[in-house]
Amino acid sequence: MAFLVLPLAGLLIRAPWPTLAQRLAEPQVLEALRLSLVTATVATLVCLLLGVPLAWLLARVTFPGRRLVRALITVPLVLPPVVGGVALLLVLGRRGLIGQWLEATFGISLPFTTAGVVLAEAFVAMPFLVISVEGALHATDLRLEEAAATLGASRWVIFRRVTLPLVAPGIVAGAVLCWARALGEFGATITFAGNFPGRTQTMPLAVYLALETEPEAAIVLSILLLAVSVIILASLRDRWVTSP
Amino acid sequence: MFRRVSRWAAGLPLAVALTAGLTGCGSSDQATPAASSSSGAATALTVFAAASLTETFTELGKTFEAAHPGTSVKFNFSSSATLAQQITQGAPADVFAAASPATMKTVTDASLATAPTTFVRNKLQIAVPADNPAKVNALKDLADPKVKVALCAEQVPCGSAAVKALNAAGLKVTPVTYEQDVKATLTKVELGEVDAALVYTTDVLTAGDKVKGLAFPEADKAINDYPIAALSKTPVPDLAKQFVDLVLSAQGRDVLTKAGFQAP
Incomplete structure (x- = not known):
């Protein structure tokens, strides 16, 4: 526990408290914070949309190559985020396999956009959601779903009325992990989406650049990011996770 | 465990480095001060140099090792601002080569180096x-x-x-x-x-x-001036000075200008 908390204490001790309020009021700071919260939340929604069906598929349907798919899903966890960012560029960049086609057909270019930030964050954070939802699915009692089926419920109704409520705590826990990871994402974001204030400069990027010249500003930004995420996560936990 | 706890507790100067660690992958270009200090035998020379010097200084490091048998030169290449921060936070460096006078000034202001010399310029x-x-x-x-x-x-x-x-x-x-x-x-x-x-x-x-x-x-x-200086807290002042001399020598300048740098 001390191992986890002491670095935070270090931040708090070194914080320039007298000028804290003034530094926080800078428009760039709030812009970066807003962008961080918005992109992390949208990335979490994307992960929920894509990740929950994927987790269901992995937990409930036997298909050839399932173990391989399961291993592949953990790739973003193992990959250094910067490498993930380069990989995204090679696929979705202007000269990437899909990116080239996207730009030629729809005129869409993802790098250096806010959508690119969401994409990079979702890429890195998705495994957290899939793994915890899959775990929750494995832990549920299959007989409940079978009972619903014998009563004439369709597969969709079973999924919606039986399976989803059963795994809801798992989904919430996964979404929280996913959101936290997306909020702290740095490497893939700066590589794929670049760094432009108000558009792609999230808090971790702002912290990194502030560190180059003004360590004090970096500490302030770090404390703000920590405080906001701890407050949000703490309130979520009380409401959703600990009281089922 | 004791070692780890005491290191964190005494690690206030590391707080800044930790911030970068917390935010993700800044670690790829972070120094590992503990690792380089543990091998602090008189024969190791640690050079902190701007990222743009990666190729030329690696070459000069080999030249230096050949001329000083038993000495190994270790490099930490990163952005000059990051390196300057690391040095002022106590990272064990013997020589600092920066890509701008401003980043060198951070170090000289902290009285960790005196009289830096401009060795190349970059356009x-x-x-x-x-x-x-x-x-x-x-x-x-x-x-x-x-x-x-x-x-x-x-x-x-x-x-x-x-x-x-x-x-x-x-x-x-x-x-x-x-x-x-x-x-x-x-x-x-x-x-x-x-x-x-x-x-x-x-x-x-x-x-x-x-x-x-x-x-x-x-x-x-x-035009960017690149200053170099031996750091005042180095345990190997002679080696540090000799490395700076090599960079400033005709041989050093040759390597650097071949790579596109301009002589000051």
């Missing part, structure tokens, strides 16, 4: 992908909103040089990204994600065929 160039898709020919083309430009962030030396050059030309350029260091900026050009970037001449040379460099007159207004 900006416009870097474009080999096929130059946006047909960039001059600095003013970068102001065209259709041209995607990457610049270094103003906090790092190549970024402040870019601002100076653009101001000298009276141009307002809105880039798509402010990259964290010169190598990252160049990578965006190599991958063809941007149409142009302002980077150092030396970086254009190391990128080889994938990138074409265009010199521009306003670059003369934004």
Whole structure:
């Protein structure tokens, strides 16, 4: 526990408290914070949309190559985020396999956009959601779903009325992990989406650049990011996770 | 466990390094001070040098090792600002070579080095992908909103040089990204994600065929001086001084100018 908390204490001790309020009021700071919260939340929604069906598929349907798919899903966890960012560029960049086609057909270019930030964050954070939802699915009692089926419920109704409520705590826990990871994402974001204030400069990027010249500003930004995420996560936990 | 706890507890100076660790992957270019200090035998020399010196200093390090048998030269290449922070936070470096006088000043202001010497200068160039898709020919083309430009962030030396050059030309350029260091900026050009970037001449040379460099007159207004100094707290002052002398020697200058640096 001390191992986890002491670095935070270090931040708090070194914080320039007298000028804290003034530094926080800078428009760039709030812009970066807003962008961080918005992109992390949208990335979490994307992960929920894509990740929950994927987790269901992995937990409930036997298909050839399932173990391989399961291993592949953990790739973003193992990959250094910067490498993930380069990989995204090679696929979705202007000269990437899909990116080239996207730009030629729809005129869409993802790098250096806010959508690119969401994409990079979702890429890195998705495994957290899939793994915890899959775990929750494995832990549920299959007989409940079978009972619903014998009563004439369709597969969709079973999924919606039986399976989803059963795994809801798992989904919430996964979404929280996913959101936290997306909020702290740095490497893939700066590589794929670049760094432009108000558009792609999230808090971790702002912290990194502030560190180059003004360590004090970096500490302030770090404390703000920590405080906001701890407050949000703490309130979520009380409401959703600990009281089922 | 005791060792770890005591290190964290005594690690207030590390707080800054930890911030970078918390935010993700800054670690790839972080120094590992503990590792280099544990091998603090009199025969190891630790040089902190700007990222743009990676190729030339690695070569000079080999030369130095050959001339001083039993000595091993260890390098920590990163953005000069990061290195300056690490040094002022107590990282065990013997020599510091920075890409700007401002970052060296951080270290001399902390009384950790005296009398730095300018050993080379570096000029900006416009870097474009080999096929130059946006047909960039001059600095003013970068102001065209259709041209995607990457610049270094103003906090790092190549970024402040870019601002100076653009101001000298009276141009307002809105880039798509402010990259964290010169190598990252160049990578965006190599991958063809941007149409142009302002980077150092030396970086254009190391990128080889994938990138074409265009010199521009306003670059003369934004020349970067590279200062080098032996650090005052080094346990091996003689070796540190000899390394600085090698960099300043004709042999050192030869290696550096071949890589595109200019003599001061």
